Amino acid sequence: MPGAIYAEGLVKTFGDVRALDGVDLDVPEGTVLGLLGPNGAGKTTTVRCLTTLLRPDSGRAVVAGVDVLEHPDTVRRSIGLSGQFAAVDEYLTGRENLQMVGQLYQMRAKAAKRRATELLEQFHLADAADRPAKTYSGGMRRRLDLAAALVVSPPVMFMDEPTTGLDPRNRQQLWEVIKQLVSGGTTLLLTTQYLEEADHLAHEIAVVDHGRVIAKGTSDQLKARTGGERVEVVVHERDHIRDAAEVLRGFGKGETTVEEHTRKLTVPVTGGAKLLAEVIRELDSRGIEMDDIGLRRPTLDDVFLSLTGHAAETETGGQAVRKNGKEAVK
């Protein structure tokens, strides 16, 4: 049985640009899928296709057990969408916004009113409930936008870059809200450019690049692909780089890389904290002063780089990159 969100071979072209090039997804009920990729990778287009806003050129999608292309209106009753741009009416108060959305979900005016009050409490907006949304801070607006997507507690939720542009504190707050939400059994598809966010919230991560899913798995599975841990040292003086490199070679399981201008040395290792302690002792005994040393596990940034051949934040086109991506799938 397909999951709460299922997509098969979604293709969408805008003019010459193939925004989606055969996207396949399967999100089991009650889980969170993080759609991770750089700007222009096709994340938003995927969400727009799944939420009935955009009709794909080909492919199939089923959301909450209903075919998206055949019965879009039925799908709309079971989904909540929270967009990249906080889509609330800034001249309406928080309460008026939520009430309006409730009524547009065919709730009666009274029920919509009650639900709005509930959500305003839940999202810590009760104090600002009767102020126009224009006066809200960025974080408050996002919370209101999210609340609007939850008016009918839809079984399937889509969030398109829910924390883009938020400061760390607000981001943290929103993460808590999202975690609570999914602990209640909601199926969630979340897009993000932040590797940390996917790591933090998603059960499974699908890495998207150039309109395709190029890798899928849990955060740990993806990290395991890029190899294990490594030791990173920043020496205090440039003159010590050579000595330090010699020490690291003795402990390392692979080639030591050196960044001259940052005085940073990196070497893959096995042996964890115990080994790290030995490295420190050895460097110390040779009188090499360190600004920083640590055991680093691969981040999703590393994953992204190794999968696509380019970093998540930058956008590099070209065949070579694409080929790289395809190979990484196998």
Next chain:
Amino acid sequence: MSAVSDTAQAGTAQAAAPGNPVGRAVADSLVIARRNLIRMRRIPEMLIFGLIQPIMFVVLFTYVFGGSIQVGSSSSTQAYREFLMAGIFAQTVTFATAGAGAGIADDMHKGLIDRFRSLPMARGAVLTGRTLADLVQTALTLLVLAVVAVLVGWRTHENAGKVLAGFALLLLLGYAFSWIGALIGLSVRTPEAATSGGLIWLFPLTFISNAFVDADKMPAFLQHIAEWNPFSATVQACRELFGNLPPGFQASDAWPMQHPVWASLIWSVAIILVFRTLAVRKYRSATA
């Protein structure tokens, strides 16, 4: 099913009662109309700026041009004053085009249209609600303008029923034009473009008409355009219904000028049908 949480079940149950489609379309349109009226109340500048231009036109045309424009066989200032008002009223209601266009373009730009389109609401309701709210705004504007017109000496010479019928035709014309605005708003990228795109073509449309001068005095080809201009039909109809035709005025033989009330109705309804269809179709595939 047991895996679905209680709240989720309650939620879908709330959302799952679609009712009959017509009732739903009306209810949804009213929700959106209410939303736009709340906005109007919170941004009174929009209404005020919408009033300044027509009031300026009333004053300028009455006092600056009034003495030198001859209509019918009369060159009296009073005759022109009464002749003019229907033209200014009609021009004012067509400016609703820009308001609807800018409002909808703004909703697109801000992502609100995306939100609405992801909701299980009637397809045309976002646009119908907007145009209904514009109709209320147009009515308020007309009311204020009529008061100003009376202050500068405008009088009607027919019974109240006819005068009200004239205003009804004006509102219908304004409503029709706000659907043109809706289509413009959905077709441009920014609210600013919608404002200018909603206004530019209105100037030739309203000036190549019988609104400010007697169309009989135009060159022949312009005269034909003016006579068949949907805008002229409403202006002529209002002049008849207000009793504002100047003494010695000879309506041209063109059908719309002979049957202006019917022509006005037909034009407005046709505009609504065509532009509503196009706008709703555009809305369904709208992308910000």
